[in-house]
Amino acid sequence: MGSKAIESVSNLAPLLLFNRHHDNGTSPSGKANDADEATSSSLFLYSIPKGQPLTCTSAVAAVLGDAHHRYWVTPQGWLLVLNRGSRNTFLFNPLTLQMINLPRDDNGSLLHLSSTEEISSKCLLSQTPTDPACVVLLVDLTDTVFHYCYTSGTQWVEHVYRTQIQTDRSNSEVAGLMGSLTAIGGNNNRFHAYLFDDSVTLDFSPDHHHHHPTLTLAPLDIFPWPPGHGTLDHVFVELRGEWLCLSFCHPLFTQKVAKVVVHRVDVEKGAWVKVDALGDDAVIFASVARRLGLEGNRVYFVASDDKALYLHDMERGSTVMHDPAPHVEDDLVPEFLMAPI
Template sequence: MEEADDASAAALDPKLAPLLLFGHGDATSLYSVPTRALLPTRVGDGGVDDMMRGHRWWTTAQGWLLMARRGSPCTFLWDPFTGRRVGLPPDHDGTVLAAEGSSHRRRCLLSCCGPMDPASCVVLVIDHADTVLWYCRPGDNHWVKRHQHQYLQPGPPHHEHRGIVIRALRQLTAMDGEFYTDLIDHVAVLEFSPEPAFAVTAVDDDDRRPAVYMKRTSIFVESNGELHSILFSHPIGCDRIVASVGVYRLSMATTQEQRPAWVKVDSLGGRVFFVQIGCFGASLDARTTGLRGNCIYYSGFNGKALCVYDMERGTTAVINPGEHLPYHQSPKILMPTR
């Protein structure tokens, strides 16, 4: 299952992570958030830049990259900090990881911290524009395709609910070997045992209801085994502007009469969250990165800019990762592998 990689000498230094990964043309640029510096491009050493040129790739919250070799059905998970690879089933007809030029329609999730254990790790691929998903486990011989015709919201299925299902699949987040997503007044859980099945649970959502701004962007983050919801509120008609940021933790019910509830929090417990809009959210111990705790780093609203929301101060700072980088180009976030 695990394969050696002779590129380990060219692997990234984990102390530089998290990083912003910019892909433009055939080149890639890396910006280290802890050091606030662009890394020099290294070509011809079998490192990150060479790997990106030869593959289509997708980031994950656990730092591993899903790789699809150009012109080949070969797919695998790759750790850019050690060079480790984990083989995955081939994508013979090119439908799992999409054709050239349409990679933005796919998103990859891992059910656990690392893909080393095929018995517990599920590799999940989501289509951003359809109610379809693919999954496999390391060591499998093929990808399995599933259409989510059993609509996730309570009540009988209706055609107009298709958009709700697509949005729910886009927001899936891994926690404790399962995948969680947000529904109106409900949380849906996708588990593999071994076949995929959704369970929908009603939650008390009063704290998250908008008081002023009606347009919001939400994303889940798993942190220390607890599920958090980050809500970015926008003025109507302008989702590039973030007017406020709210953080909520899912408090589980302690009695049969109670329902789980979203509870607003004013601290991340000293941790730091990284959020890539439309992709994933991840949590880190601030002490291991040298970053200030109780801060949310997020990208995806304003091109190349990385914004930092400080929960203690209630302020937002903006980081420009490089003057030469195109403004409109949103980076991918490369987390340290777990």
Template sequence: MEEAGDASAALDPKFAPLLLFGGHGDATFLYSVPTRALLPMPTPTRVGDGGVDDMMRCHRWWTTAQGWLLMARRGSPCTFLWDPFTGRRVGLPPDHDGTVLAAEGSHRRRCLLSCCGPMDPTSCTVLVIDLAYPELWYCRPGDNHWVKLHQQPYQYRNPAHRDAIIRFLRKFTAIDGKFYTELHTGNVGVLEFLPEVAFTKIAVHDDDRRPAVYKKRTTCFVESNGELHSVVFSHPIGCDRIVARVGVYRLSINAAATQEQRSAAWVKVDSLGGRAFFVKIGSFGASLDAEGTGLRGNCVYYSVFNGKVLCVYDMERGTTAVIDPGTHLPYHQSPQVLMPTFPRYHGGATRSVESIYQVGPTIQENAYEVKDTKVSKVKRDVRFFEGGCTCLPIPIQNKLINQKKSKRSMAERFPCQGEGASSPETKNSYRGCGFPLEPLKCLLRMKK
């Protein structure tokens, strides 16, 4: 299944993450975000040896959040996953009829991997989504063919229903073998291959993600350390290319409930645990451990629609900087993000402050494992009520996460007597978190 590649012409991982300009038959330019410099393309010893530029010119390609590229050779049904940092390849089923990764409309495709690496065919699912039609394809390394899922035109209630399906297909994000997306109701949908296709939903309390000032917003899902985060970009006067506000929220799932009674709430965070998020608004979200990469931790790196610049939102300072990859590059040329493929960048043992909010029986024993702040002891209980409802932790922990100005003063303070889950501050901060559970439903009726 896995094939060795020529590592002599591979990219140097110390320059990752990279911005890819061009491709799909055009000349490819690489920009290193950590070093803030354009890079020369690694050149093979002879033409056709599989260098990066040669691979980009001879194939259609799509990025993934794990750094692997989905490749489709021009004029051939051959498809495979390729690691541009080592040259490794993982074979995929051929696209004989040319519909999965066809040249026409190939820019409308998006690829996701269900796990960090495609080496294990039993656990890795490759998902290809059409961004313009309610269609998707999936396979596993070693399969003989791609499987197509789609809706027939007669299954649409109206054009708005069709557009809603396309919108939530676009937002799929992979975490631990499952694919998560945001539904039009604000709930979270979960797509699984068991190996049969199963689609369920999680009821989510969503009031905190709706700012009162800005009426238009764009949300992007990002996986970080095995948890689902939502990056919310608020836009003024309905202009998608202007970002007035950036907010990050983590999905806290009620771990005490059964599989059929799952419920959750979005919890606002002001720290990423030293990690960095990379978001291409509308199509891409990924994260990595910033330590040792030359990147600043607790920052959201994002690019807007049809723009070459990369914006950097610092969550600690509340400021935004702009990176211009090169004056000679056209402004409207939007780059793709190439993440590193090595596992250590995609996960770590460091726990962030917001991980204290994971609802479940392990909160009390894990509350002492906070390493990325000055907080040495934050140990409080989560109270569970009848009917599967929960009340999240006490105000002192809420201040550590949501109130930047009080973080330093609270760092050496032990919880005071009388600060409990029934205080008015807790009710205001987490109004509605003790909500009744909603039964799961199948929202899509897909046919092969």
């Protein structure tokens, strides 16, 4: 298929990661997969800047194709990996093959989250994971609980936050919206989320290192709904240290993306600030720059039910579709893999 082995990958990211066996470690027939099967067309990478597929090395296939491994792709490019047999956890950089050992999942909380085939959790890093103050945050999207550890820590900690949020909404509603949690970057160990009409700040600042983090709410203005569109899907990302909201606008009764509207969320003022252009940057659910070989002022995204890569031009207001993997089934949805921080 015209693929090439990964050699020097610094200029190949961001990537699309295709893995048929990611969620439950089994093949469509129900048999556990192995590294040999994982090196087939069911597991491969696609370089967005180069526009070409890449064959996974044996080292990458050994981690991503192991039936005992469950992994979470972070927006920062690293993967949180859980060995469901030993319950050992580690961070893995699939581009440099660097590994950072994390505490063992002694109480089985991560193992529980790994047992579902659905997208029921997400993982974020507060900063560069080689920093001992980095927080590894695993958010349950079905219940009001998250799990975290420090890269220099000795244990995973479970934190139930429902009592910190005063609302009459159900636990499942609150947990689902906490999926908007975004690491803002820098060294402040803070995350933001959009919860109904409030912004949420989750603070792991240094003075909380040996205590539970704080969670505070601040009011936000009513979201400025773009006129002329029936439904919206919101995605929150970080770009240059700012918290952005990408609104994917759909006509009624269709999931076709007619427009992408970008706002910067000003937490202190509780305001949505319209962003008309991204300059030389592009957004791929994370911050990337022109130096990575991508065209600027664009939003790159994938849908939830097909394999295509979509590019939205902010200036023209148009969206084009690319098929990065003509040889695989249309329902094999890829994940973005950024250049690790």
